[in-house]
Amino acid sequence: MEKTLAKKDFPQWVKKLTSWKIYLPKKDAGGRWNYAEADGEDVLETRQATLPPKTILFPQNEILLEFSKSRKGNAETLEVKEVLPPAEPTVVFGVRPCEAKAAWLLDEVFASEPRDIYYWMRRENTTLVGLACTPPPSDNCFCTSVEGSPHAEEGSDILLTDLGDKYYVRSLTAKGEALINAAKGLFEEAKPEDRKKVKAVHTESEKKIQRELKGARAVSEKLKTMFDSPFWDEEAMSCLRCGICTYICPSCHCFDINDEIIDTTPLRGKRVRTWDTCQFPDFTMHSSGHNPRPDKASRLRQRLLHKFQYFVQVYDKFMCVGCGRCITMCPVGIDIIKVLEKVRDHGA
Template identity: 45%
Template sequence: MEKILRQEKLREWVDTLDDCEVYAPAFADSVWNFARVEAGTDIDLSHTNTIGSVKAFTFPQREVFFRFEKKDGVPVLTPTLPDPKPTVVFGVRPCDGRGMPRNDTVFGLSRHPASRDTSPSLDVEKEFEDPYYWARRNKLTLVGLACNQPHSPNCFCQSVGGSPHSEEGLDILMTDLGDRFHVKGVTAKGVEAMERGRDAFDAVCDADQTEVEKVHERSHSYPQRPIGDLDAISDALRESFDSPLWADMAQHCIGCGICTFLCPTCHCFDINDEVISPTTGEGERVRTWDNCQFPDFTMHTSGHNPRGDLGSRLRQRVNHKFLYFVENHKTQQCTGCGRCITECPVGIDIVAVLERVGQS
């Protein structure tokens, strides 16, 4: 399904989703980030890219697996499997959209679903399934917004096989045509969301189709950070495991972990039991984001740490994106959003790291 949506009709469409939780980029504290939209009048798609990715909608920073307590001396477990309202997120950039199928793979799909309809379904064959992730994922509709031009000098989506107007992982792709949007339903969930607001849309004419094609073509003309042959990069990383380059490139790293927390595809987590009341034995089993850039991430109970230095931890982050994930899932994990470069307080640049490794 392809339609035209006048800018002034966007709010009307959003208001038809009144039984959903709707989110869109909002500007606060000097950054764009996703925020709850209470009404169509609150929505603003003039953003660049959000500082945080959409992964938190399916993989929150903290979530409770179950609660426990003792009753009459007997342990009692109370499940806390989420049952969210349907959620629609507007303004998702294609780099974030491409991150979602990669996370789907990690949390339950048996193969990377890039070549098929990426609308999630529990009917898809899985090797395993994370029920907490999929309870949210199956209620999530992602409305993408194509990038007519790069929003940061650190964007490199095309260098990792993406596109400023990629549909991968999205349910709907919107393209800004100035006074109107071209809106394409990519999945069944996306078409359903468009059908609900059918009165807000107009038909696509030949002139509209020609213009959207020109906008998409022009978006490829802007320079992006080049990486080179991705297969050659994987080979170079494999051969550089013991290279002194890693220690050299990590000299300035402070181990803050901002690179992985903001990344749309980093997914490492820790699980802990948090006691609320020692008297009653009441508490919660909690999953929280973890970070391969932290020394405790690989700390053994013996005190041995196989990645005890910053260089080995930088190597792990880069290798996971461009080597290990490729070996396991046949695609790069990085989607080229550039957040890790933009937000690094000491200027570590993953594209420059790959360039140095390739030259070594």
Template identity: 30%
Template sequence: MEYKLTPAGLAALLDELVTSRRVFGPVRYAGKGRLAGTDLITYGPVKGLADVVWDARTTFSPKEVFFPVKESLFYFSDGEITESALKASEILETVVFLRACDLNAVTRLDKIFLENGPAADNYYARRRQHTHFVLMECQESFPGCFCVSMGTNRATGHQAALRPEGGYYLLQALAEPWLSLGERYGQPADVEPVWVQKNSLTVKVPDRVDTSLFQHELWREYSSRCIACGRCTLSCPTCSCFSVQDIFYRDNPERGERRRVWASCQIDGFTDMAGGHKVREDRGERMRFKVLHKIDDFRRRFGINMCVGCGRCEEVCPEYISFARCVNTLSQLMNGGAGA
């Protein structure tokens, strides 16, 4: 069903929604941006319509809602182990407002955590089962996006789709509670979905990557430019790497907990092994690993590219390293060109 809502109608709808559900979406934190005098647009709790930012891309992805930066897995005490439990607030139904690229990114995370092995990751699954999505339709592309090239400008798997247009909000209700809410707060209308048709940036993903390119000189550029800050991967909506830490409590060293914490193939120390052995110590090799995993290795396993073309990695990189440029260079090399 499709509905047209006034701003007051959508505000009332959200006021009702937040009484029984946790709601997250793009929000603005004034003065918290990377540069002085700038705002941070990222994901946070939504208490009402005024909180939602419609006209800007978030610096970070929505994955933190159901894949926390830091998570306790279990507690240990005097030889006994107790699995962590979700807080009461975390088992509430959760609604996340997100873009098509990020909704496609959830599909990638689901494959990694739920399909990549003999058993699903229980810690991810127990949050994911309570999480539902509202698609924020993009009427035009943000700078640096290349979702059309990655085939992620369209999406499925959402309960509803919403966009502001002509002073109203147009709602496509696909499931409850949006069907009931739309009927209660909106007026029936003919609403067609809107999808981004063209980005200013075009990326050509090579059909395959020859192993001869593993030692190509193009990776040397990143050996000197990359500073291993990890911003690219930590802002990425599809990166899922983590490390495990055992925390011992000061008051009783026999008690503690095991946590998993976001980590990254781009950060120093991530691939350190017992005996002092280091894998991909050179930062150019790490860039190679990341890029090829995003557009080749993952596709070989799951049939789709891991990268969804959101452009966040380029936006946050302090060295202005372009993932898109690197992929286009690989494509040119595979087609016999000299590369960019």
């Protein structure tokens, strides 16, 4: 389904979606962009939010179950209650094509058997409305180097393209169509000249990407020979071992599961899944104290190999969408493009 929507009608569209919970990028009081709930004054802007919409599909904290003990006389009973995510239809507007692509990558992880029901309930209830990037939202965007593009469709249910006074609206899934049908009167059929314009805008947008990693597939192959290289020690010297690069990454999905106690007598608590990161030492530390990844070098290596070698070996896709957040936000300037370039050229 291909339509156009006058830009001035966008707020109308949002208003008509009364049975959906709606998120879109908004600037907070401090000038920072976040995916926030719609508030009646909603416009779309091509800015990179600090945290990707991963926070909606894979929230930082997710209660998996609740448990409680009770005692009747001498008999103790233990009750374990499954807690599933609320089944509320949700729309995220203004998703960057790379962020939607990241959801498509997360789908691989959480879809592989056995399926992760928590992720899937949210994913199936969420409609992602992508907005093609014209111009790129950050100086460090490099989506075109990792088999993506500023107008990629993977993961999106609808892709919007800004044509000046209107959006070109391309629906990609049934979920996308439902969203358009909910406000039918606002949309016009797309005309051939719109289609032509979209193509031109898309081609132009690719040229605006400022950073490039040449030969990403070759990097992937090269990494297979680099595991034992002292290279990683050098590259990781300045790493602070914080979790920024992974927490703000749209495709990083590692998590921890812990029991959190609410009450001790009688016992009552919840089992919670939280984001975790390969950059923390406790991520892999055995109970004995033995740690297969004992230093910053092995942890930096894990992050890069997971994204550019291991994931490629299993799914034939990069687990990096080239959003550049980890580059922009690294407090010590570790630049994934530069490191991978060094890998590519290592020993040459």
